[in-house]
Amino acid sequence: MMEQLRTELSACRLCADRFAATATRHAPRPVVWFRPGARLLIASQAPGLRVHEAGTPFWDRSGTRLRDWLGLDEESFYDRSRVAIVPMAFCFPGYDAKNSDLPPPPICARVWRDRVLSELTDIRLTVLIGGAAMNWHLGRGPGVTERVRAWRDHAPDLFPLPHPSWRNTAWLKRNPWFGEEVLPALKSRVREVMEDA
Ligand code: SF4
Numbered sequence: 271m272m273e274q275l276r277t278e279l280s281a282c283r284l285c286a287d288r289f290a291a292t293a294t295r296h297a298p299r300p301v302v303w304f305r306p307g308a309r310l311l312i313a314s315q316a317p318g319l320r321v322h323e324a325g326t327p328f329w330d331r332s333g334t335r336l337r338d339w340l341g342l343d344e345e346s347f348y349d350r351s352r353v354a355i356v357p358m359a360f361c362f363p364g365y366d367a368k369n370s371d372l373p374p375p376p377i378c379a380r381v382w383r384d385r386v387l388s389e390l391t392d393i394r395l396t397v398l399i400g401g402a403a404m405n406w407h408l409g410r411g412p413g414v415t416e417r418v419r420a421w422r423d424h425a426p427d428l429f430p431l432p433h434p435s436w437r438n439t440a441w442l443k444r445n446p447w448f449g450e451e452v453l454p455a456l457k458s459r460v461r462e463v464m465e466d467a
Pocket of ligand 1: 283284375
Protein backbone atom coordinates (compact mmCIF):
# COMPACT_ATOMS: atom_id res chain seq x y z
CA MET A 271 0.00 0.00 0.00
CA MET A 272 2.65 2.49 1.00
CA GLU A 273 4.90 1.29 -1.80
CA GLN A 274 2.17 2.03 -4.32
CA LEU A 275 1.66 5.49 -2.82
CA ARG A 276 5.38 6.21 -3.03
CA THR A 277 5.42 5.13 -6.68
CA GLU A 278 2.37 7.29 -7.52
CA LEU A 279 3.78 10.29 -5.71
CA SER A 280 7.19 9.96 -7.36
CA ALA A 281 5.45 10.11 -10.74
CA CYS A 282 3.33 13.19 -9.90
CA ARG A 283 3.57 15.97 -12.49
CA LEU A 284 0.60 18.11 -11.41
CA CYS A 285 2.71 21.28 -11.13
CA ALA A 286 4.61 20.86 -14.41
CA ASP A 287 3.13 23.98 -16.04
CA ARG A 288 3.56 26.07 -12.88
CA PHE A 289 7.25 25.12 -12.55
CA ALA A 290 7.92 25.58 -16.27
CA ALA A 291 6.77 29.21 -15.87
CA THR A 292 9.39 29.99 -13.16
CA ALA A 293 12.90 31.34 -13.82
CA THR A 294 14.48 27.90 -13.37
CA ARG A 295 11.93 26.25 -15.72
CA HIS A 296 12.45 23.00 -13.91
CA ALA A 297 10.35 19.87 -14.11
CA PRO A 298 8.68 18.35 -11.03
CA ARG A 299 10.94 16.03 -9.06
CA PRO A 300 9.13 14.87 -5.92
CA VAL A 301 11.50 14.12 -3.05
CA VAL A 302 9.81 11.14 -1.43
CA TRP A 303 11.30 10.20 1.94
CA PHE A 304 9.15 8.00 4.15
CA ARG A 305 8.79 4.34 4.95
CA PRO A 306 6.63 2.24 7.26
CA GLY A 307 7.62 2.32 10.92
CA ALA A 308 9.01 5.88 11.05
CA ARG A 309 8.47 7.45 14.46
CA LEU A 310 9.85 10.96 13.96
CA LEU A 311 7.93 13.06 11.42
CA ILE A 312 9.61 16.14 10.02
CA ALA A 313 6.78 18.20 8.53
CA SER A 314 8.73 20.63 6.40
CA GLN A 315 8.06 23.27 3.76
CA ALA A 316 9.37 22.30 0.30
CA PRO A 317 12.71 21.27 -1.21
CA GLY A 318 15.17 24.00 -2.19
CA LEU A 319 17.14 23.92 -5.42
CA ARG A 320 20.06 21.91 -3.98
CA VAL A 321 17.66 19.32 -2.62
CA HIS A 322 15.85 19.24 -5.97
CA GLU A 323 19.15 18.49 -7.70
CA ALA A 324 20.32 15.93 -5.13
CA GLY A 325 16.97 14.19 -4.57
CA THR A 326 17.76 14.02 -0.83
CA PRO A 327 15.84 16.17 1.68
CA PHE A 328 17.76 18.77 3.67
CA TRP A 329 20.89 18.14 1.62
CA ASP A 330 21.95 21.73 2.21
CA ARG A 331 22.96 24.16 4.95
CA SER A 332 19.42 24.11 6.35
CA GLY A 333 19.88 20.38 6.87
CA THR A 334 23.12 20.89 8.77
CA ARG A 335 21.39 23.32 11.12
CA LEU A 336 18.29 21.14 11.50
CA ARG A 337 20.38 18.06 12.36
CA ASP A 338 22.18 20.15 14.96
CA TRP A 339 18.85 21.27 16.44
CA LEU A 340 17.62 17.68 16.60
CA GLY A 341 20.90 16.26 17.88
CA LEU A 342 21.07 13.76 15.02
CA ASP A 343 24.00 12.78 12.85
CA GLU A 344 23.47 12.24 9.11
CA GLU A 345 23.14 8.50 9.43
CA SER A 346 20.27 8.69 11.93
CA PHE A 347 18.61 11.65 10.23
CA TYR A 348 18.48 9.81 6.90
CA ASP A 349 17.37 6.49 8.41
CA ARG A 350 13.94 6.18 6.82
CA SER A 351 12.98 3.32 9.13
CA ARG A 352 12.92 5.93 11.92
CA VAL A 353 12.57 9.36 10.31
CA ALA A 354 9.95 10.46 7.75
CA ILE A 355 10.42 13.79 5.98
CA VAL A 356 7.09 14.95 4.57
CA PRO A 357 7.07 18.52 3.21
CA MET A 358 4.03 20.65 2.40
CA ALA A 359 5.09 20.29 -1.24
CA PHE A 360 7.31 17.47 -2.43
CA CYS A 361 8.94 19.46 -5.26
CA PHE A 362 11.10 22.59 -5.45
CA PRO A 363 8.61 25.41 -6.18
CA GLY A 364 11.09 27.77 -7.93
CA TYR A 365 12.25 31.27 -7.07
CA ASP A 366 10.34 34.53 -6.73
CA ALA A 367 11.62 37.88 -8.04
CA LYS A 368 13.78 38.35 -4.92
CA ASN A 369 15.45 34.97 -5.40
CA SER A 370 13.64 33.48 -2.41
CA ASP A 371 11.93 30.12 -2.70
CA LEU A 372 8.29 30.39 -3.73
CA PRO A 373 5.78 29.04 -1.20
CA PRO A 374 4.80 25.39 -1.53
CA PRO A 375 1.97 24.99 -4.07
CA PRO A 376 -1.15 24.29 -1.94
CA ILE A 377 -2.37 21.65 -4.39
CA CYS A 378 0.36 19.32 -3.18
CA ALA A 379 -0.88 19.11 0.41
CA ARG A 380 -4.49 18.92 -0.83
CA VAL A 381 -3.75 15.95 -3.07
CA TRP A 382 -1.11 14.03 -1.14
CA ARG A 383 -0.72 14.99 2.50
CA ASP A 384 -3.60 13.09 4.13
CA ARG A 385 -2.79 10.00 2.10
CA VAL A 386 0.86 10.02 3.13
CA LEU A 387 0.25 10.79 6.80
CA SER A 388 -2.45 8.14 7.09
CA GLU A 389 0.20 5.54 6.20
CA LEU A 390 2.56 6.74 8.94
CA THR A 391 0.87 5.15 11.91
CA ASP A 392 3.90 4.89 14.23
CA ILE A 393 4.76 8.58 14.50
CA ARG A 394 5.50 9.61 18.09
CA LEU A 395 7.11 12.99 17.58
CA THR A 396 6.20 15.61 14.96
CA VAL A 397 8.45 18.54 14.18
CA LEU A 398 6.71 21.37 12.30
CA ILE A 399 9.00 23.54 10.23
CA GLY A 400 7.70 26.94 9.15
CA GLY A 401 4.30 28.59 8.88
CA ALA A 402 2.72 26.42 6.19
CA ALA A 403 3.25 23.20 8.16
CA MET A 404 2.05 24.90 11.35
CA ASN A 405 -1.16 26.09 9.70
CA TRP A 406 -1.86 22.67 8.24
CA HIS A 407 -1.20 20.67 11.41
CA LEU A 408 -2.41 23.14 14.06
CA GLY A 409 -4.95 25.23 12.14
CA ARG A 410 -4.55 28.87 11.23
CA GLY A 411 -3.18 30.88 14.10
CA PRO A 412 -0.53 33.34 15.19
CA GLY A 413 2.81 33.85 13.45
CA VAL A 414 5.76 31.50 13.61
CA THR A 415 7.49 33.26 16.53
CA GLU A 416 4.41 33.11 18.75
CA ARG A 417 3.86 29.50 17.91
CA VAL A 418 7.45 28.52 18.61
CA ARG A 419 7.35 30.49 21.85
CA ALA A 420 4.28 28.49 22.92
CA TRP A 421 6.14 25.20 22.41
CA ARG A 422 5.16 23.94 25.86
CA ASP A 423 1.51 23.77 24.71
CA HIS A 424 2.45 20.94 22.35
CA ALA A 425 5.51 19.24 23.86
CA PRO A 426 6.61 16.53 24.12
CA ASP A 427 4.89 15.05 21.06
CA LEU A 428 5.03 18.07 18.76
CA PHE A 429 7.47 20.95 18.37
CA PRO A 430 6.87 23.97 16.09
CA LEU A 431 10.21 25.28 14.79
CA PRO A 432 11.29 28.18 12.60
CA HIS A 433 12.83 27.23 9.27
CA PRO A 434 16.51 26.32 9.80
CA SER A 435 17.46 28.39 6.74
CA TRP A 436 20.46 30.73 6.92
CA ARG A 437 17.91 33.48 6.26
CA ASN A 438 16.71 32.96 9.84
CA THR A 439 20.08 33.53 11.49
CA ALA A 440 18.99 37.03 12.60
CA TRP A 441 15.77 35.55 14.06
CA LEU A 442 17.85 33.10 16.09
CA LYS A 443 19.98 35.93 17.45
CA ARG A 444 16.88 37.95 18.36
CA ASN A 445 15.28 35.02 20.16
CA PRO A 446 17.95 33.41 22.38
CA TRP A 447 15.28 31.59 24.40
CA PHE A 448 14.90 29.26 21.40
CA GLY A 449 18.40 27.84 21.82
CA GLU A 450 18.29 27.97 25.59
CA GLU A 451 14.86 26.44 26.25
CA VAL A 452 13.38 24.80 23.17
CA LEU A 453 16.39 23.00 21.71
CA PRO A 454 17.42 21.11 24.88
CA ALA A 455 13.82 19.85 25.29
CA LEU A 456 13.63 18.94 21.61
CA LYS A 457 16.94 17.07 21.63
CA SER A 458 15.94 15.14 24.72
CA ARG A 459 12.63 14.05 23.15
CA VAL A 460 14.27 13.14 19.83
CA ARG A 461 16.77 10.95 21.68
CA GLU A 462 13.96 9.13 23.52
CA VAL A 463 11.93 8.53 20.38
CA MET A 464 14.87 7.46 18.23
CA GLU A 465 16.35 5.10 20.80
CA ASP A 466 13.10 3.49 21.90
CA ALA A 467 12.72 0.56 19.50
S1 SF4 B 1 4.70 19.74 -5.80
FE1 SF4 B 1 3.39 18.01 -5.23
S2 SF4 B 1 1.55 18.21 -6.50
FE2 SF4 B 1 3.17 19.48 -7.44
S3 SF4 B 1 4.17 18.11 -8.93
FE3 SF4 B 1 5.35 17.96 -7.03
S4 SF4 B 1 4.44 16.18 -5.97
FE4 SF4 B 1 2.97 16.84 -7.55
